[in-house]
Amino acid sequence: MGIIAFLILGLIAGAIAKAVMPGDDPGGIVVTMIIGVVGALLGGFLAAALFNAQPMDEFFDISSWLTAIIGAIILLAIYRAVAGNKGRSRA
16 A cells, blocks of 8 residues: 555544544644554554554555554544643642
């Protein structure tokens, strides 16, 4: 898959992850879309490491989309847990 297709896949995966996990995100939609791109990379890496699969070969393959969306959801949850606690005081 080309770099442009990968970026588009990640941006869409970030938007879907935001729709699946609604709520306030520190950083807004731009950060969520960047998380989608990085999450797509994370999802592809995890699928390759755990299942010996290559899901990021084809743009229109369902496994590419599922791994990108799941990776974006995982990364969005981690980001919310880390960035959400910074603004709160522990008093």
